Amino acid sequence: MKRILLLGLFIIGLGFALFNFSGMANRGEFESIIIDFREDIPTINVSQELSAIAQKYQQQPTLNSIFSINDHVYIVEGDRKLLKQLKKSSLKQKTEYIEPNYIYQALEVPNDPEYPKQWNFRSINIEQAWDETKGTGITVAVIDTGVTKVPDLKITKFTEGYDFVNDRTEASDDNGHGTHVAGTIAQSTNNAYGVAGIAYESTIMPLKVLSGSGGGTVADIAEAIKFAADHNANVINLSLGGSGESNLLKEAVDYAYNKGVVVIAAAGNSNQNSAAYPARYPHVISVAATDSTGEKAPYSNYGAGVDISAPGGSETGKILQNTIDPSTGESVFVGFQGTSMAAPHVAGVAALVQASGVTEPAEVLKVLKQSARKLQEDPLNHFGAGHLDAGAAVKLALKGQITFKDFFRWLRDNGYLNPRFWIDGGAIALLPKIAMVLGSYLLAWVLRNYLPFNLSLQSGLIFGSSGLFFLQGLYVFDLPQWPMRLFGSSLPELGNTVVGSATFNPLFASVLIPFALISFLSGHQTLKWFAIGSSLGVAACLGISAVVDPAVWGLGSNAIAQGFLAINAILCFGLAYLASQGEKQKHKA
Template structure:
């Protein structure tokens, strides 16, 4: 039975409409200068991505000694090859790029935590470690005793947004230094991840950065202890790519992105980066995007007009950092690739006069690995998880396509108090992320999409009835 074309057109028009945006493109094409800089950064080591169908036998006879990035190299064929001199590496790179078995050749540049993250000194808040006394008659939400120091959550529309959603059913992958179950994360939902540094399943933190990032996204909230997190009903997947010294390889990051996409992550947060592009990372981001994953990354802390990689790539939400007064911070990178801004903090000032530094407060490991504490950090590394957390809230509200989630985030971002601009700003992107506005729009849009689908199905039903009547008359 043939369905009337008008009915099919109505179904397509109503269910897609303006709510089905096209993918945003940062550009992200590396310049010849960037490629030359990458070669100078690590002149004797190549990152080679062979075709997935290349056999072990073919690799064994190619005259190179391939070093696996991790156990997953046996599947994705991503390897590191070391040479004695830069000249040998360059000659091999030229030869490998002509090889039909090879998809890409890059210099294996290292990635690290951005400068100024902890250099100015995290400041511990011992009073947050004490569990609050819960008076059920006068209990407020949330009851975390140091929530009042988290000015940064108020800046993005909390706690009002929690009335609309709390991130239920969403999985956020944290590609970082790992995540440890510090006291305020004991009851958090953690799923198995992977350690790409040690090549094993133990993805605990041995630095503190990743645990701090995890807390901003999904710290256990309303537990009469410590502080709060944005999407506290979301689950976390720790993917360790950075060592205890805060450094790692771009190859590991590429594999971690694919791992997250293949193991059910809805959002990926990357609070790390560097100045150099690497093809396998870009392709891994494209792969994750095709599988429905929203990728969020920090813009970088160099205080210059050049957004870092991977935030610079297409299909990544690049996040700049604000401080208490809603100005962008002295360290936050800027440029046309900036999509949105969120609190990154500034521990050098106390603008709100609460007697504490204006950093981002979370429960994490103490420097040196001696216990845990409630520490203020600053950086675009701290800004990115605010956006990842809000994205988890939006996805928990039923909006799941990454392009659509990003559109919600950008459309609802608010303009800062003291800066006026229309459209896009190189320092703020669309503006400061607003969880409450984003959830309101998500719920309205989801309702409209549901209504549209219902109307479309009704029209389709009428079309089928019309066909039946015509057929009966014949």
């Protein structure tokens, strides 16, 4: 009892500590708040909620952009005080997120326009990669300050983008940062003018989310990521970041990742032992910066979250590309430095890898890491997997050394567990399954005077009520799903295991199989208790299903199906009671 009390106090204390921990997620700057209504809330109800917010807090929420209509993402001006009030209000029950609309910044360091040479391309061994591919057929979304078609982007291919800052289709640059980044990826090359780009036969998709001052909101960045994923981008470059963690942004990254898009971001310029957001998210390739000697750039973040390093430049050697002078709008060749400059090196090489036939995000990351030039000593993880090597990456991709995907694949996100089982269906399916298990034990407790709580009985309770239901969320690439559904099904669900239907087969969802089990196994010393437990488990399963999801073949999901399940639940419990009584009489005799 003392141990249980101490464990309870420990859990309460740990929860209190985590609840009050400020951490990086609370240190970001914001001037507005994201209100993301659930998609199942009718539009008229959303309008009523928006009016109530405006009346109560004297702030009118507005749709973030025309792309927010279906997702119901609204923005309201406000500070931490308003955020706290909104989170404590009844609005929380009708929303997916109420969170800060953090302002992220472009991550460049002040530039020097005199640096004339692209030492950075030779340091990543780009010439060897160009012998095989130049990135044809790959679209790279540059989510940044926009892209202006300067002279050295004249023959670079572009696809339609969008300006999320000003809500218009033309995504021109008024800062210079985004155009510089796009130049590293796909500057026009072999045109007898200016400088080169890494994947210069790829296509640029310009998406403006940062204003002329270099700042932009999480909501705009998240929508741009989804826009890119929905408009056939293969690679996304995010040379931006901040310290605030955002569920909306993470959801957008996961959305793009699940659609097969490689997402790359700058690790940050704070010289801190962790990557910034969004580089820190699991499905983002986080890029640290090196200088012209291959050492960690003085400003570059390192440590936790860094996946790989690439040239970002320093005062002794910057990254030269063609961009605009924001004060005049004129074309200039200028050197920048920062992890913002390192990230597009990796984005360009990722485009070359995809053009070589390796397209899945996890496999692209694997190629980049395996081909990187390793460093013997890197205790603080300054470089992640090592220095980016374009030539080795393309060579590895063309050799087809990534073969594990033919046998197993990380299912959905990471590992074999499929989060959609818990996210999409878990809120509905998980609780009833737990209720079925607990219900079977409760029925056994009712008959405690007649039942020995041994392993056979408990196995029957689990088998009859829920099965190993968590196995239904396992997905193994290219293998049939019915074995997982088989082991993850309860006895009443076995009739629809192979076809994968959620509707009960009336033969299995009845007292017939428990009756057969008890009849055949009653003479066995151990298995009889398994049969009795199965009968109680089926009773719990059918009873809960009658309330939650009464769907039976031939009976529909109406009151008739509900009555069928309820009656058979009662019969199963009665059968278990009679069988346990019979065992009691045997022991008395």
